[in-house]
Amino acid sequence: MSTVAKTAASPAKTTGKRIRRTAEEARRLILDAAEERLARQGPEGLRLQDIARDIGISHPAILHHFESREGLVRALIARANAQLRDTMLTALGGEHTKADASDHIGHVFEALSDRGTARLLSWLLLTGRATEKSDAHNVMGEIVEALQKRREEYAALKGKPAPDREDTLFMAMLTANAAFGEAIVGRQLAEAVGLDADGIKRFRNWFAKLLNEHWDGEQ
Amino acid sequence: MSTVAKTAASPAKTTGKRIRRTAEEARRLILDAAEERLARQGPEGLRLQDIARDIGISHPAILHHFESREGLVRALIARANAQLRDTMLTALGGEHTKADASDHIGHVFEALSDRGTARLLSWLLLTGRATEKSDAHNVMGEIVEALQKRREEYAALKGKPAPDREDTLFMAMLTANAAFGEAIVGRQLAEAVGLDADGIKRFRNWFAKLLNEHWDGEQ
């Protein structure tokens, strides 16, 4: 039992092997690990000690980089939002002169559902975080804007009247809702009705076709 | 400082005022409080002590009725599923001879989104619970079944060919996904684009119309 009795901080002579990263690297590593745990185990899997163990550091290191657990969560939010925004806008900004919604739908679902982003954001919303004005607000607005512009181009090309702005907004909302919904209940639902991965793909295409028809019919 | 030192369990003579409910009543009360907290504060608001305080009991009482926290959660799942199933099936089973999807859509969104059910179920799904075979599985199956039957009736009435079963399934999936999505991100999204309560209603109607058109057009 060795009554060591390290009365007043006996430093215990550590070995000396230690990995030291740049602050940025460390932050990225930690965020990745946190995201992974969140995706796999849900909200309750976000424990500093676990995350730390995952990447082989001590949990105070996380506190060092993010101040507090709350800080880590906020950083997660910020990154998820940024990633989402990028993916979506670059997808919409590409040079498709054809107005095929299935491309967009595919991208949206991919960005939100297939990757864990939607689950992450959902959790954050469910916990009442992410109520900042600057977060989701702008993203959605920008996307609707981009979509509307595209529809107007398309309409002009066909010599039809410009589409209703609210209609565009609703299309975007439906897509967003559906993608979020699918990210959460999709797998369970698909399983429940005996849909395999290919069936899910068929569903997405079906949805895209539905929107396409509406797109064409409306203008 | 009164060194009372109640060495070996000195019963402390309690006053004697105590509310005693039937087990069933107590369980219901607890579940209601839990659901409320879950809806208001999210997953992390589900603490036995808080729930107990909300309804003026001690937290061991909850343990007494549900064995453990896990038990409480499972009971929540079960009840939410049952409620959802009832609402949906009675809504679909009503005697609408007209095939107006907006009724259904309204019911679905109401059952899932307006009430906190979807948020609750989402959280349960996100935490990796509710993977039981018997839960969501049957519900979704039954609903699709009911919908398909209705479509077939409608088709027969119009002398058209019976609709594709997978098409019905996809309509149901889209609705479910959209409703779940709206329950989670709906408010934020609506706020982001400046939609008020009336706008949300318009969105739902728009969606119903979209489905109705598809319903009619497909057959």
Place this chain on the structure above:
DNA sequence: TCAAGTACTGACATTGTTGTCAATATAAAT
């Protein structure tokens, strides 16, 4: 080579939460 800045660590403090237990009060049955 020395100094300064800082990423990182182990040990500990603190707090909060679930769960246990013996004791108590209350409703129902006899």
Place this chain on the structure above:
DNA sequence: ATTTATATTGACAACAATGTCAGTACTTGA
């Protein structure tokens, strides 16, 4: 009234999670 069953409670145990801190080791710049 007495007994029986059980809903309920206060006190405590056990544990887990965040956060603090002094000290250590690595990197960079002079």
